Amino acid sequence: MSGNSSQQRLGQITAHLNNEKQTSAFQTVPQAPADVIFSLTAGFKADTNPNKINVGVGAFRTDELKPYVLPVVKKADAILFNDASLDHEYLPIAGTPSYTKAAAKLILGEGSPAIRENRVSAIQTISGTGSIHTGAAFLSQFYKKSRKCYISKPTWANHRNVFALVGFEVEEYPYWNPETRGLNYDAMIQTMQNAPNGSIFILHACAHNPTGVDPTQEQWKGIAEVMRAKGHFPFFDCAYQGFASGDLDRDAWAVRYFVDLGFELFVAQSFAKNFGLYGERAGNLTIVAKSPADAGRVLSQLEKLQRSEISNPPAYGSRIVDIILNDPALYAEWKENLKYMSNRIISMRKQLYDRLIELGTPGTWNHITDQIGMFSFTGLKAPQVKVMKEKYHIYLTDNGRISMAGLSTKNIDYFARAVDDVVRNVRV
16 A cells, blocks of 8 residues: 555544544434423522422421431431441342341231241332332343233323333323312223233322322222232332321231232332431332242342342441331331321321311312322312412422422411412413
8 A cells, every 4th residue: 555545544534533523422312301300399499589388399398397307217327327347348139138028027017928928028229219120120021921011190200211111011090080189990990900911000009199199998909809800910119108197007008908819019118208218219129929939039030130230239228227127116216206207297288278278269178188198189280380380489290299298387378378379360
């Protein structure tokens, strides 16, 4: 090759590389929309109005609207701090056994037949979201009965995101009845009957997010009957055990009923809300199988999956939960902390209802007190929510969901007057 040819070739390569530098490999990546909840919080923080209220984010607040560190969590934290033997070594891939065992017992009950028969396994996860993802990723690989996954309409946004991401065909089942502002039970049952056999159904164990509407025990029995007849797979999402009603056993009733009927199932557990460990990402995926051998094989594959994604779960939050669940005195104190949180939410529901009745706000408002847990589906429409934000500096999602924890004795009157105004004067 001549010198001139070599120089020409070098020039071509240089020009090509320069062109490549100007063209990003990511130039066709679309901009994702901002997360609704975190955008609301950002807007609230930037707002300088002294009357502003944030009822968008799902985190407990005291009546002073301050974050609440559970007293029992402070005690467990002190135990950790003073433990000279504590180190920062990796946890096992499936998490600390005493933690996962205690978490499974918490949701299934100490006398659970599944625990007694040793057909339960569990794996520590990155809070509830990680638990749902880990379960969904496993089912995507190994569940062969159906590629259909049904989520309630409405539901927590991540249910669709997670299951769609791992390849499931995500469908909806009716849940909220806007006329009664309660459960659309008949339509829900009909959808379950019409769904392909063996479909996966995501069920909120208690304190349905976003509606706050839970099936009654009789309705749960009807749901279980249809699901058993159709061979559907129950995947429970439990983020509010003990927080919803103040009673750990009551909030776990649906899960335990399904186990008593012999269902195989998954339960995603989060300890963000009921321990106040929002940022510590402590979760658990509990698996109920038909036999000890089945449970063991499932756990082995979950460990393989987890190893490829996060290697090992984080230690701090799970250590807090582990200490409390396995110490009788601290466990009893935790139940009292739960009652404080749930009672404050219940009190805010009653006070809001009373204020709206006193104002003579058009419509019926009993759903505010009928619903349970952190959230209430108010029935407000998007145009009304827009006025709440722009005129009153009250931040909530466009579907009318509010976090009751954002209300207090200091802002309840202002909030009720704002609701009364938009219901009377904003066309929908």
